[in-house]
Amino acid sequence: MFTNYKLVKNAAGRMVPDNINGQAAVPYMGVDKYKAEGRKYAPKISRIADYPNGYKVVESLKDALIKAGIKDGMTISTHHHFRDGDLLANMIFDIAHELGIKDLRWFPSASFPCHSHLLQYLEDGTISHIEGSMNGPLGKYCSLGKMSKMAVLRSHGGRYQAVQDGEVKIDIAVIGAGSADTFGNANGVEGQSASGLLGFALADSQYADKVIVVTDNLKPFPCIPWQIQGNYVDFVVKIEKVGIPEKIVSGTTNITKSPDKLLLAEMTAKFCDITGIIHEGFSFQAGAGGTALSVGEYFAEIMRKKGIKASFARGGSNKYLVKMLNEGLVGYILDGQTFDLDGVTSMRDNPRHVMTSPFTSYNYHGKGNFAQLVDVAILGATEVDVNYNANVVTHSDGYLLHGIGGWQNCLYSKTVILPLPLFRDRIPVIIDEVTTLCGPGELIDVIVTERGIAINPLRTDLLELVKGSDLPIKTIQELKEEAEAICGKPEKPKLGEEVVAVIKWVDGTVIDSVRRVIE
Amino acid sequence: MFTNYKLVKNAAGRMVPDNINGQAAVPYMGVDKYKAEGRKYAPKISRIADYPNGYKVVESLKDALIKAGIKDGMTISTHHHFRDGDLLANMIFDIAHELGIKDLRWFPSASFPCHSHLLQYLEDGTISHIEGSMNGPLGKYCSLGKMSKMAVLRSHGGRYQAVQDGEVKIDIAVIGAGSADTFGNANGVEGQSASGLLGFALADSQYADKVIVVTDNLKPFPCIPWQIQGNYVDFVVKIEKVGIPEKIVSGTTNITKSPDKLLLAEMTAKFCDITGIIHEGFSFQAGAGGTALSVGEYFAEIMRKKGIKASFARGGSNKYLVKMLNEGLVGYILDGQTFDLDGVTSMRDNPRHVMTSPFTSYNYHGKGNFAQLVDVAILGATEVDVNYNANVVTHSDGYLLHGIGGWQNCLYSKTVILPLPLFRDRIPVIIDEVTTLCGPGELIDVIVTERGIAINPLRTDLLELVKGSDLPIKTIQELKEEAEAICGKPEKPKLGEEVVAVIKWVDGTVIDSVRRVIE
16 A cells, blocks of 8 residues: 555545655646646657558557567556456556556546456565556455555546656557558458447557557448547557447346336426426437436337427437437437447448547537536435535445546536435435545535436526425435435445545546545 | 748758757758657647537627737748638638737648738738748748748648657647537538638647637537637638628639640559559549649549549548549548539548548558558649759749648558659759759659650559569650750749748658749
């Protein structure tokens, strides 16, 4: 564990380390309060003379890593376009281990249970630590204080920001692609391992020192469309199989059949209808969870009934959203991540199914982003507190088991709604203070539960709009008390003092610390 | 005139200034000899909080320029997507003049006769000088030593390189677009002023301090496709008319009807056939000139006859190339600049008509570029010398009347052929030494004239391949002598000592100087 820090109180009242693994950290200052000075990261100048004939194919991934100069202490990035079907990260660190390389910083856009294989390399020092979302076992490992350095969790936009601004300097980016050509142009919409778009690797391609594209479908130039531009790529490798696209569809990307969750989805849609959020030309983003997906279905019903069309839908695509696009209910899908194979096919074939990236959609350090333009975002959370602050990374027992995804970035949408069960496994979801602060309450507008809807008092406009409706409007305190009346006051998680991970806000400041869990 | 420089001899034996308007300059060192150290230019970090709701529309171009902080000595960039139909540059400097701004550096991707309007602002000091191609009157003005600073000419790739590397820092980029949305996403494929793609403005959007998008077709978000990404844009302005797309088709972009030029085109195609350059899956790029366009027609004939298909064609698109794409003779058009409205329509509707940019195609300071991948490039020149060095910017009288375009960048293709008349207006085209060196002879492989074909002795492979053919192979000296026998030895232009402009090589070094013309 990294312990060489002092804790300072940030603007949210959270104690956060003054440095992360020796690199100075800026404590969170409040929404839109931190103004980063300075300039973006400036990558080294290359020249085409060092890429003769533009032919970049090398023999193997090992060969590419060696040519890219892999050595102790480097930062290696990978991407989660295959989600739990990723094969590449494990290969990379097997090679690093074989080469005797130590102390690597792994900088994935997200990690999944399929990466449990890498626990051995965290143990033996091949990998020093992970900066990136840790879904499942790796998060648990981190929670127990077993990682030798502090983990850093960022949103998708925050990851782009950190790379763009040079906060994280990537030595070697390895990008798995469904298709690529010998020049390094690559996409994820074609080939046996088509996974959709490759947007999570965009920053890496632009700013990493060396970029390796790995594919199982090597094509002659030009690979069209080029989601990754070969002009950023150093080496191209062909391997047997780059990922398992079927595993992109995980538990979180199927529509719910639970009657409770369907009720939440229906109430959310009704709320949006009554408040006029659903109007001609509106826009929405629904997360990947089952409830959020179901909201889309209810939206579609209302839109059909009223003859309303959405101008665009943002966010992860799936068969439900694709259906709405094909039906003409939404003008465009502005896609950040395909969540099923229907999404992949639609993106390949339909010009109205548009590829986006964390740069266009989520980067806080840009001249605007798409999240700002979305009328309503329907998101999830593990916990919400009475000040509307929300947590998406730790459970009530304190274990760090989820990534942030685009969640923080979506809070910049015009209205943010969290449809949540009042309790899970008899543990209330609305509590006095969230275990880990991921999103400040002032950006979260509405909590929809099966027993009532709470509207953030800051949103006087919404409170006005629901007057006289039959929506079960309550205060968030009332909802909390109802849950506690049923389940009792929830126990606090047993946490040590040590900070095992930090949560970055979208602007690169530290919004909260994740403490070690005492088993 | 800027005169505060010393002349130094570069690796091509040309005398070039040691600085350009006070900024140190690196003399040309030879092909692939200069290795730039250092890093790309790092733009300032922005944040979305300064772009509330992502809505960037301001009242007028004047308003936008003022909000962008226009002031004395700034660098303002514009683009030539409308070629001689551009309306925007004149508007900008009218406003600057009205505001009393002085000493602006104009950094267009190219200027045309329509910009003669700006001569008054060069006279009165509103504009200090031009860095960019000057086609026609502005070039003549420069040639006469009337510009108060030294002009700089770059290739399309060199312009990208200069901006990327921070050699030219753009204060305000103004991008005219056929369509744009309120966020600043923009394209040139839709609207009354559709001009094709907006690739020449890519570097400007990425690296300029302030970016203004001007359109006459303002759409609600999202403007799809976004050739310019709104995430780089500060202000959006709607005006009456942004450009005259009909004027994109200028004299240089129509197929030739001249029997002499058709003969050159036919001989060029025959040469490519006999040498096996035309083979299954080959690639080609033909410039915008009438002869080059006609070469494509002859290529098509050979390909049809032999049942051969090209994998891709690079370069400016036009109705002839579009026809080949639709016929299936070429797999893809990788387009850098649409030269007529058929090109615009095809780019909009055909996914195999792909938008490229100077970054993908031409930037020497990248990890490879597309020009390297082209089998044969058919280009023009004003003069060639006996060492195969070529000139594309000045006439034999010394006047600077043309831009470099992508010409220098295309020299990196595998084979470069210049089909040229042996003389123009009774002035020989092949001479002892070019007036202005734009391309080093070692990169120029074949000169095709109506009286014979000269192959660069460096290309022993081509010399071998034509053996036994009925092609009229001669030495370049023989061709020169034939021309001189008819026209006499050409007179040297009357030039002063003063350097009025420099020609940059693709790597940012100075390959030659343009001298003042004595009237």
